[in-house]
Amino acid sequence: MAATIKQIAGRLNVSVATVSRALNDLPGVGEKMRRKVRRTAAELGYVPDFHARALVSGKVPFLGLVVPDITNSFFPALALAVEEAAAASGQSLILLNTNWRRDRLAQALELLSSRRVSGLIVAEPLDAAILDSVDLETVSNGLVLAGVEAPGGTGLCSVMVDDRDGGMQVGRHLVECGAHRIAFVGGPSESPNSRDRLEGLTIGLGISGGAAAIVSVTDGAWTEESGYRQADRLLRDMVPDAIFAANDLLAIGVMRRLVESGIAVGRGVALAGYDDTHVVSLTSVPITSVAQPTAQVGSLAVKLLGQMLSGDSGCGDAVLKPSLVARSSTLEFSNLHVLAPRDAQGA
C-alpha cells in the first residue's frame, strides 16, 4: 500500500505540514528535518497522490492531446511534436484517441472540465452539438484546436494550417504537370478541412489558367477504404488525368483501386495526397503530397495553451503554411505530358 504523508509524519512525530513542506522544497523547515523526512519517505516508498494534490492546488501536470484516428500516421507525428513542445515546458502528454466517435470526443472534453488535465489540444473538428454538451465557459480557457478551424461564435483558440493554400499548391502543380480533367476525392462532406482543400484546388486551377477543370467531387470518411470506394465510383464514369485526395489515407485507397484497374499511377493518372505521411514516400510509386508543419503546429499549440492558462486571454490565432512535396505520382505524369511534347517539337 502506497504510503501517505500522514504515515511519514506519524513515524517522525511531526505534523503533516512539515512533511509536505520538506518534500516540496518549501521554506519553513530546517535542513536537518528535511533530510529526515526525505529519508523516511524513500524508505516507505512514498508516492504523492496526484488526485489529492490536484484537488487542493487545482493544478495538474498533464496536458492532453485529442486525436481522431491514431492509426493515421499524421496524428502520431503531430503527437510527437506536441509532446516535445510540452516536455520543453515541463509538462507531459497523454493521448486520447476518439476513433471519430462523438461520445469519446465528449468524454475527452469532460476530461478537461473535470480538471484531470491542465489543458487540452484537440486535433479534430468540434461541432455545435459537442459544444452544447460541455460548459463552454469552463472549457474554453484550457482548450486549443490544432489543424481544425474554431467553430464560429465560440471564441475558441486555434492554430490552423492553411488548407486552402495547400489545395491551391496542388491545383497549380497539377496544371503544370499537364493535367486537364481533375478529380477530387474528399473526406467527410461536412469537414471544413476537406472543403477548404477542394476550394484551394479550384482556385489553384483557376489562377493557373489552364484548361483544367474539376470533373468530379465525391465524399466519404478519412480512410483508405473510403478512398478505394470513391475511386471505384469515379472510374465508372471516367478516367481523370489527375486525382487529388484530401488525405494520404484516401490517396492510398485510390491507388489500390487504380492498380486493380491496371491504371499506372503517375503514368496513366497523376495522384496527389495530403499530410505527407511517411508512407506515401514508400509506395510502389511515391505519391506527391502536401506537408503540414507539424512541429510548428505542436509548439504553437502548446505555447498558446500556456498563455491561456497563465491568464493571457489574448487568443492569438495562428495560421501556418503547408508545403507541397512533389513525387513520382505527379512528376512522371509531367514528364510524359509536358516534357514529351517539347521533345517531340525538338525532334
Add this chain to the structure above:
Amino acid sequence: MAATIKQIAGRLNVSVATVSRALNDLPGVGEKMRRKVRRTAAELGYVPDFHARALVSGKVPFLGLVVPDITNSFFPALALAVEEAAAASGQSLILLNTNWRRDRLAQALELLSSRRVSGLIVAEPLDAAILDSVDLETVSNGLVLAGVEAPGGTGLCSVMVDDRDGGMQVGRHLVECGAHRIAFVGGPSESPNSRDRLEGLTIGLGISGGAAAIVSVTDGAWTEESGYRQADRLLRDMVPDAIFAANDLLAIGVMRRLVESGIAVGRGVALAGYDDTHVVSLTSVPITSVAQPTAQVGSLAVKLLGQMLSGDSGCGDAVLKPSLVARSSTLEFSNLHVLAPRDAQGA
C-alpha cells in the same frame, strides 16, 4: 467556474449527500427529488471532479497504455485493440508515449502508483533499474506487460507473443525460398524480442535442414535509420541471399539501402520484416512480415488487468502465436531460385 455538488445542494436546500445519491443513481432518494437535482445540475453545467471522486473512492475510470514509439505503426494498431477491449469493459484509454526514454517510462509508472490510472499496460521492456525506482509491491498489481517478457524475479503479469516462433517461421520460409546466406538485422542488442527472433531464425534454419547459415548479425535501435545503417555495414562485406529484419521499420530502412545499391528487393535479395504493419504491404515491392495478433494481445491484456484489479491475483501469463505473411519480397526470390530450377529440369 465549474459548479460543485455543494452549489447544487445550496440552490435546492438539500444536503450534498442527497445530490450525490441523486446523480449517481444510488437508492435513498425520491424520484421527484432526483429529477430536480438532475435539472439544476444540468442548469449549472455541473461536471464531477474526478480527482475528488478518485480520492475518496479509490477508483479511476481510465487505464493507461505505455508505448515506446507512437510513430511505429505497430503501436497505434495495438492501442486500437486495447482501446476496444477497454471500452467493452467500460473503461477508456489514455496513451503514454515514452519515445524510448527511461525518464518518461519511469514517469508513466509513477502515474500508476500515484493512482491516476486504474491500471497500466506496458508495451516496452522493463529493466531492473526502472523497477528499482518504483515501489514494486504497489505497482505490480495493476500492471501487465504486452508483447514483452516480464523480467525474472518480479512476479509481473504479461501477455506475450512467441517471438521465437515468429523467427522460426521466417527461417523456414527463407530456406524454402532458396536462400542460403542469411543476414539478421536486429533491434537493440539488449532487447529480448530481438534476441528471440534471432534465436527463432537460427532454429528455423536448422530444422529446415537447408545449407542455410546466418552470416551476419548486427544491432541498433528499432528505427528505419538503424535499418539503413546496418544494411550499409552489411553490404560492405557481402550481399546475402536474404535479410531478416527484426522489425518492419528496420526492414524499410534496409530496403532503402538496398535500392540505393541497385539491388532489387525480392530478386537480388529476399527481405522479411516483423510486425506486419500496414506500410510493408504498400512498398514498391511488398515485404514479407510476421503478423502479431494485436487484437488478442489487447483484449487479453485488458482482461488480465481486470482480473488483477478485482483481486484474482492468479497471474495467468499468456503466450500467443504470430503468423507469417508472405509477400513479393520473398516470394519473388522463391520463384527465381526454387521454381526456376524445376522448370529448367522440366525443360
Add this chain to the structure above:
DNA sequence: CGGGATGGCGTAAACGTTTACGCAACGTAA
C-alpha cells in the same frame, strides 16, 4: 391501534494533500 419495516433525507467523517495562520524559541539591534 401498535409494532416493525421501509423510504427519504441530513450529519459528518473520510480520502491525501496544500497552505494560511499562530506560536514558541532564538537571535539581533537599540
Add this chain to the structure above:
DNA sequence: TTACGTTGCGTAAACGTTTACGCCATCCCG
C-alpha cells in the same frame, strides 16, 4: 534590558466527493 524580526514547527481549514450512520416520517400487517 526591551523590542522586534526570523526561523521552525504545529493547527486546522479547505479542495469536492462518497458513504456509514442516524433520524423522522410513512406504510403495512396483525
